[in-house]
Amino acid sequence: MSSTTTSLYYATPSVTVMDNRGLNIRHIEYCRQTPGETAQTYISRQVFDTAGHLSDSYDPRLYSASLTDSTVKPNFSYRYDLTGALIYTDSVDAGPSLLLNDAALRPLQHYNADNVRKRYEYESPETGRGRVTAVYEKKSASEERCLERFVYASNTSEAKARNLFGQCVRHYDPAGLLQTNDISLTGAPVSVTRRLIKDAASPDILADWQGKNADVWDSRLDSENHTTLYTVDATGAVLTTTDTRGNRQRVSYDISGQLSGSWLTIKDSPEQVIVKSLTHSAAGLKLREEHGNGVVTTYIYDPQTQRLVGIKAERPSGHTAGAKVLQDLRYEYDPVGNVLKICDQAEETRFWRNQKVVPENTYRYDTLYQLISATGREMASAGQQDSRSPSPTVPLPADSSAFTNYTRSYRYDLAGNLTQIRHSAPATSNNYTTEITVSGRSNRGVQSSLTTKPSEVDALFTAGGQQKQLQPGQSLSWTARNELLKVTPVVRDGGRDDRESYRYDAGSQRLLKVSEQKTAGSMQTQQVLYLPGIELRTTATGGVIKEKLYVMTMGEAGRAQVRAQHWETGKPAEVSNNLVRYSYDSLTGSSGIELDGSGAVISMAEYYPYGGTAVWTARSVVEANYKTVRYSGKERDATGLYYYGYRYYQPWVGRWMSADPAGTVDGLNLFRMVRNNPVKYSDASGTEATEYNLYSSNNKNTVVYRVEPLVFSEKFTHTFIDNNNARIYYPQASASGKLPYRSAEGKNNPTYYETVQGKGYVNKLTAEEKKMQATGEPVNLKFIKSKITPSSKQGLSTYEYSRNYLANNSGQPLGTMGWLGFNSPERAYDFYQQKMANEGEKLTFVVKSFEIPSGVYKAIAETAITEHMRSTDLTAPINVDVVAAGQLGLQSHHLDLINKFAINGSARVYQGDDVNQLRSIVSYQSATRIKHSPLRDSESTQKTKIKFRNLLN
Incomplete structure (x- = not known):
């Protein structure tokens, strides 16, 4: 870059203003197009409620307009229920949206700006596993339509022979029917058939899968089948x-x-x-x-x-x-x-x-x-x-008059x-x-x-x-x-x-x-x-x-x-x-x-x-x-x-x-x-x-796995994954909070709340809560969203941004969130089996997963500490009852980074027999080495190594 170009950026920092709670309330940027001109100030504003939830966001243009016109609305407004879950969003671009969940945190009803209500139906506990069975849609004064139907394979010899038991085998959707005929042992479909709805070419024909009769649904389909066949290897x-x-x-x-x-x-x-x-x-x-x-x-x-x-x-x-x-x-x-x-x-x-x-x-x-x-x-x-569209020049140009x-x-x-x-x-x-x-x-x-x-x-x-x-x-x-x-x-x-x-x-x-x-x-x-x-x-x-x-x-x-x-x-x-x-x-x-x-x-x-x-x-x-x-x-x-x-x-x-x-x-x-x-x-x-990365792998995300109790318990974990939107929540930081600790020698079975220096993400337990914890009962805690908002990502790759963000926020309060093997389904499966086999364990466990960009994972893997480093860092993650050497210990800035980049809708829960699927999920080892932090160099030869597919996206 020339010196003239470099001078363009003189005195144009990116500034973040925080309130006394550590919440980002202003973001200031300076825009200049030519060197020497006065930079224009761009101020973005965020407003938080008393619980620390983001309630309003303004971009620089609407914030500037709101200073002189009180009728100007923020770009986004958010409202939460009593548990802190987001239920209402109002956007000046996309309009309002309301999402209501049921007691199991599954989507129940959704209303959008165009007065469309979407309603979900699920299996009852008596007849099924709580899976979605239908999606209904009602627009304004029109009749409610059943836009989607889900049919699951039952426990028959034919279904089991095709590995279909418990799987959705017929999905009726707005285009017709998507039918899964066979599934491999790895869970990958090997035969799929698509049938269109009759008169699909007409935009006036709308799907409606009302009733319970599959023969009636099939009568609305075109007779032509479009079947695609796959063969897969042992990894899927x-x-x-x-x-x-x-x-x-x-x-x-x-x-x-x-x-x-x-x-x-x-x-x-x-x-x-x-x-x-x-x-x-x-x-x-x-x-x-x-x-x-x-x-x-x-x-x-x-x-x-x-x-x-x-x-x-x-x-x-x-x-x-x-x-x-x-x-x-x-x-x-x-x-x-x-x-x-x-x-x-x-x-x-x-x-x-x-x-x-x-x-x-x-x-x-x-x-x-x-x-x-x-x-x-x-x-x-x-x-x-x-x-x-412009017309092409034919034939291919051969003279100098073409351009x-x-x-x-x-x-x-x-x-x-x-x-x-x-x-x-x-x-x-x-x-x-x-x-x-x-x-x-x-x-x-x-x-x-x-x-x-x-x-x-x-x-x-x-x-x-x-x-x-x-x-x-x-x-x-x-x-x-x-x-x-x-x-x-x-x-x-x-x-x-x-x-x-x-x-x-x-x-x-x-x-x-x-x-x-x-x-x-x-x-x-x-x-x-x-x-x-x-x-x-x-x-x-x-x-x-x-x-x-x-x-x-x-x-x-x-x-x-x-x-x-x-x-x-x-x-x-x-x-x-x-x-x-x-x-x-x-x-x-x-x-x-x-x-x-x-x-x-x-x-x-x-x-x-x-x-x-x-x-x-x-x-x-x-x-x-x-x-x-x-x-x-x-x-x-x-x-x-x-x-x-x-x-x-x-x-x-x-x-x-x-x-x-x-x-x-x-x-x-x-x-x-x-x-x-x-x-x-x-x-x-x-x-x-x-x-756009045309010179490396097509896979741009890393799947993260974690073993957690089915019902949240402070005893085991200080965070959990929301299955609906792949977002992490964790308890409010407290000056008197305490972190899990055990002696470096590991000779004693430690208590969970030995005091260490600094602030932690575990609230101090009351006497009553300690009694609940001792009997294995879940302890109610107050959860908040991330308080550390990452700065602008503009101009940086995901990996570059993540490294800079982690470096700039490394002094924030420490956390003890441990992720076993991080993106290794095999390690998650092994750890799950250890937890379930532990005779003293009173909790029922599941394996949860979601996706983050691989550049984010790489940056975290290079900066996080592991359980093996317990002898040198008391905030390293631990497990009291089983050995889990090699798991990453995520601190608050790691969690904030994941919260920003978690892929919506990617979360999944493995429980019961579903956990066996983890044994057939492949995880790749890239030839690119992670540059370990000094704390982790001594562990680079451990048998459990971090795996990831490097994409630098």
């Missing part, structure tokens, strides 16, 4: 996938669990190699991979930061198509990992209209690491883009809303500005073509934060679950409208897309059915099917996204059948250069930072028309929107169409795209910005 990893049309994908893994090869067999055709070989470094980073088309990709990393600095894809010497460097991307970063420059050294520098057009992109950021300027090249024919330089600048408000995109390409006079109008009372925003008045913006959204118009006159309809149901780009009086509609499964993942468009006096209907490993695409005109295309989507293909196209009918003459298309990604996952099975170039694309196509060339228009995966590696619909999984994205305005369903996981602004840094971050599913 999928080895082969046979899709519903008989095509087979096969993969292999090396001893560390990394992909080592993959193959595809199109039905009635010989098997072909997709990934021929892969090589990784000792740190688990990908170094080299060779695909079935003979193209070799090599990776270069900075030796100090391990950041990717080079990707080269080439046809090597001896290739049948001739040796050629196809792509040679070089990356430059600033110290915190923001990308400053990307250069493709495989492309030529060109000259046109007295300008030098270099194949590189440069980027500039403000002190909040928001992208404020980008330069690059675009096609000379490029114009202003909206929902319409020109462009500059884009971006402007944001205090809440991080993108408010302006200014585009300039002087050589072609392609100059324009896109304005975004943002509400003055929320972060809802629309392109100024819909309105220029902030006071009118909120009316263009539903109460739950879903945009109601795409462009003027183009309406959007949404389901009761806040899923995009239908887009109507053309409305006709007295005739059928053009429209695109969608249907989703129980997990809100798109299963069906139907596009209807009037062409030459008749309606053309294009339908896509998304199934595991394959897309079934049909095109009909006037009700007559003209084309049937099956697109095989490879699940494991290394760096490339690989799609094979097989036509049953209607194959274009210009395209060969069974065409395999290798799409090579950029740092953020965008589909760049596309090659065929022989290594020849099919197409090439470059994108503006927030989306939109800058360069789009292909060897034929027909082949270009069948390219659906583009920016960020996502599918672009006919509407111009990109489908990400949980949300749709508008690239021409750099905003999401709806509020983030994951809440504040990515900040208070629920419409902001990837923290306004689309060069560094991508979003895999539409819920959270992450650094």
Whole structure:
């Protein structure tokens, strides 16, 4: 980084203000775009109630407005029940939400901003194990519908032969039926069938599984079965996938669990190699991979930061198509990992209209690491883009007149809303500005073509934060679950409208897309059915099917996204059948250069930072028309929107169409795209910005296991896991609190509450509570949420942020939360067996688990102490009755970090016979070593070692 760039950050610290309880009540940041200018102060505010619960959160824009206008609401308001559990949330972006749990802390009723009530039914204790059996939905004054039904296998010989006993074997959902036919010994499904509801292509058909008669439910289903078959190894990893049309994908893994090869067999055709070989470094980073088309990709990393600095894809010497460097991307970063420059050294520098057009992109950021300027090249024919897709240049460019330089600048408000995109390409006079109008009372925003008045913006959204118009006159309809149901780009009086509609499964993942468009006096209907490993695409005109295309989507293909196209009918003459298309990604996952099975170039694309196509060339228009995966590696619909999984994205305005369903996981602004840094971050599913990691493992989370009493008891544990949302709670810190202690020699069976120095997270027991503890009765304690709020993560990887956070908060009160083996299910199983076999134990135990990002786990594992260190640190975790050497002792700052990053909905409880499943769950040992803290160096040779899959995500 140059000295000029460094000076930009002078006197721009991140400041956290705490009250006398240690609660973060202010967060101050300073924003500057150019060196020397006065930095703008951004103040975020948080309000806590008397119990220490967060009650209100303001972003800098709404906090500033609230100082002069008392009617301005906070971004988020929270309300809790008498136990401290969150039950009500009110968001200016997503509206209010109320969740009521039953006595077992299971969701019972949920109300959202659009006046939709969701109701859950469970098995009774007399007839079952308390599992969910149905989900009902009622919107406003409409009749209540049963949207989901769960049917579990009973104790029959057939069910046990298929390993189905106790499992959900028939799940009726909004799309139809998902049936599990067989399960392996590891718990992985090996045969799954999907059936659609009748007339699923119509958005007006709604699922309703009322009653108790399965025959009636099945009568509402289409007769066609779509069955997918899997084979798995002893660890549960999928080895082969046979899709519903008989095509087979096969993969292999090396001893560390990394992909080592993959193959595809199109039905009635010989098997072909997709990934021929892969090589990784000792740190688990990908170094080299060779695909079935003979193209070799090599990776270069900075030796100090391990950041990717080079990707080269080439046809090597001896290739049948001739040796050629196809792509040679070089990356430059600033110290915190923001990308400053990307250069493709495989492309030529060109000259046109007295300008030098270099194949590189440069980027500039403000002190909040928001992208404020980008330069690059675009096609000379490029114009202003909206929902319409630009036409490709055909054939592939061969002269210097194809490209020109462009500059884009971006402007944001205090809440991080993108408010302006200014585009300039002087050589072609392609100059324009896109304005975004943002509400003055929320972060809802629309392109100024819909309105220029902030006071009118909120009316263009539903109460739950879903945009109601795409462009003027183009309406959007949404389901009761806040899923995009239908887009109507053309409305006709007295005739059928053009429209695109969608249907989703129980997990809100798109299963069906139907596009209807009037062409030459008749309606053309294009339908896509998304199934595991394959897309079934049909095109009909006037009700007559003209084309049937099956697109095989490879699940494991290394760096490339690989799609094979097989036509049953209607194959274009210009395209060969069974065409395999290798799409090579950029740092953020965008589909760049596309090659065929022989290594020849099919197409090439470059994108503006927030989306939109800058360069789009292909060897034929027909082949270009069948390219659906583009920016960020996502599918672009006919509407111009990109489908990400949980949300749709508008690239021409750099905003999401709806509020983030994951809440504040990515900040208070629920419409902001990837923290306004689309060069560094991508979003895999539409819920959270992450650094796209194309050079390491696909698994980005670590599963955490812990043995706990079924009923909470202070005697055994000072924390527990909430099974509904994977959040940890622990008792309030007390100056007179005491920590578990035993002598270093371990000769005596110690008492639980010997005094040690410092504050602990265990409240001092009263005389009555001690009596309860002695008899094994649960002791009631007051639980609070974390009091140490982590500082801004902006600009850092999860691992970097976690290390910094732990270092900055290491002086906080100590805790004694012990996690056995942390991510080892085998260790959890062994410890569970020890506890259950202990004759003096009066408690019933279970094993609980949830997921956290692997970068968070790595940082904790490097800083936590273990039970073995009891001789040097009295706050190390202990177990009085059994030996558990090697478990990690988590202190308060560790717990706070986990609370921030725990994956919602990932929690699971193993009890009774379910605990046996832990023996078949695989945990991987990465080649990357954990850098132990000095306290832990002496234990590095112990037989129990910490396992993790290193991802540095």
